[in-house]
Amino acid sequence: MKTRIYNARILTMEEKKRIFDGEIWIDGDTIIYVGPKREAGEETWDREVDAGGNLLMPGFKNAHTHSAMTFLRSHADDMKLDEWLNTRVFPAEAKLTGEDVYWLTKLAVMEYLTSGVTSIFDMYMHRAAGARAVEECGFRNVFCESINDFGGTIEQVEADYHTYNQDKSRLVSYQLGFHAEYTTSRELMEKIAHLAKKYKLPVYVHCSETKKEVEGCRERTGMTPVAYMDSLGLFEYGGGLFHGVHMDDGDFSIIRDKKLYVVTNPASNLKLASGIAPVKRYLGMGIPVAIGTDGPASNNCLDMFREMFLVTGLQKVLCDDPEAVPAMEVLKMATVNGARAMGLPECDTLSEGKKADLIMIDLMQPNMQPLQNVEKNVVYSGSKQNIKMTMVGGKILYQDGEFFLDCQPERIYEKANEIARRILG
């Protein structure tokens, strides 16, 4: 299938390139031209889309989420992380079947599409069911391994690494990881470190989300979670830390030296009263930061516009500096850094040879007017209402409020409500 999208403003997110007027050509799942208006010549099109002067940019990368937790939305709010996890989340999750995860993941994919998200870094169980859900939708998913003392075996981890990474044409892939220092024994972490070395893999993990987590690790090991995990050899090939809220000076150096990514989750950190991550300091040290929504049980939504405003707004207050983390930096975090953090460098920018994972932002809405600075408008006043189209791998999955999936939204809502009623009562 060959597609031409014309009459667009284009923000490629390539270094130092500003917005320009032009068009994008797509062959199958790949971008074959991005630039000013151009005669088609020999090209013929299966589909031509008039962008009507609206903005095309790379889709947002949700670099930390737990998709199937949609069933817990608004179920257990207003609680501390540890109580929330142990008394509400873990007991409910224990009742989930693969079929449940299949439907709950589809519900999450719908929500991602309305927010302009084109790929996710998803940490959840019942992986085969989750993979089936996203692949049927035509959505792109990188699984993050979440093994810990309460679930998973190292043999299964090694098998999954092969299963989900062997076919490069699939929309699903896999990165090595584990749940967190506080849920994983030293012995298991050493096995993960061994696997990371065997295949030269980056390792991803929840880290330093709450003060209590850091204090607990210090009591047990005499070290911060970052220092302790590093001492076990987990980060020899890089990786990433989800949350990264409470860090000491030594942690910052380790993160920089081991070339780790940090994925910030500001809405979830507010709602669980975990704190505000030191994003400005990370960026000042050259540490790349990406953005995630975290799961819908703690956030409670999967809205990258909310996260983007929070990333910059919270730093301004935290650092008493209204210049902290300007809009273009936020857009880079939400697109380029996210793609690279989850191992999708082919999805980072709108460029020839890259995947056609892109969104159209409706500029003909009051919150985008006047059009003085479109990048700032997207970060400071944009909302899900502005997502006019979401395309993954050259396929339009959402346009003008309509979903183009393999099943009806009503069926997905019905199933999600059934599951919530059965498990939560």
Next chain:
Amino acid sequence: MKTRIYNARILTMEEKKRIFDGEIWIDGDTIIYVGPKREAGEETWDREVDAGGNLLMPGFKNAHTHSAMTFLRSHADDMKLDEWLNTRVFPAEAKLTGEDVYWLTKLAVMEYLTSGVTSIFDMYMHRAAGARAVEECGFRNVFCESINDFGGTIEQVEADYHTYNQDKSRLVSYQLGFHAEYTTSRELMEKIAHLAKKYKLPVYVHCSETKKEVEGCRERTGMTPVAYMDSLGLFEYGGGLFHGVHMDDGDFSIIRDKKLYVVTNPASNLKLASGIAPVKRYLGMGIPVAIGTDGPASNNCLDMFREMFLVTGLQKVLCDDPEAVPAMEVLKMATVNGARAMGLPECDTLSEGKKADLIMIDLMQPNMQPLQNVEKNVVYSGSKQNIKMTMVGGKILYQDGEFFLDCQPERIYEKANEIARRILG
């Protein structure tokens, strides 16, 4: 015109009433029935609307804004409040004509409608032009006087009080106020206090938005802005404080004793690095708090969903308390408290005899599913995308993405861009 909206979930926002299934009848601009499904009997309808199981609730009240500042959106971001005001905002505003304010206010009204806002407490100049804009749109506006040393006379204030309040059937009304302690001489504040006493009026003012403002007032007067303004007799008949970020113990007592409202503006306070208002403490003392977006130059949007999440999310982190300011409290602030703060008690709840200022929230969207707790869904995962209909005074002004105004959106966008180019270059 008689309207029946049926097949709805209804959240009236009356005390202790939960969501129920039912219908609402409207005659002209007034609600004549709210309750369960009911036979029409003698009634005949000019219009019947099937809510499709979606949620009807009172429209949001944006209790502090500067509508016509839409032209400054994304013009001067990433600056401290005082520098931003003095070097960018005031010089640009000096060039505005009444005709400019007319178009820029219409642009703001469109944005309010997309966010489910049915009335605003608007502090801006060129009031006649602003009034014409909102009345042509069919939108409800309470002007807040903004006199200060750089604009306005006390005679004009008294005249405007009569002009905008004499005809109770108008969509526009007026409350006494002034810009701020730091822009207004003691002499002028005394004249305002005199007027407040003459007509027994509440007084509204920007107050204690930044640390610098409070320190400046202490240096000049030996008192905090709250204490100083109170000592001048400004709050004998109540009123309200916009922002209210930096307060000492004495301030809290004055605010409670003088029965003042506080209007919090969390997005603007983040973006200008002003701080986080002590909302939980206000509420704990029985001080009613309402919510405003502030102007689009500092926010940069007019989105009550963003403000609602910030109100609760920021308190949870500020107070290290995930239970702080639960969802139903936030909804009360955004509807009931806002209406009462701006002198619109007839718009606070969905009840017989009240104004038909209401919104329909689309529950058939992924971010609202499953439907376990609809109130929490609205606050924690709602977005502008969920505004299916906005009705003011019995008239549908926005529905399914379409505006029902007296002029085309494109014309308003064109004018706003022209004005921004002329003034900002």
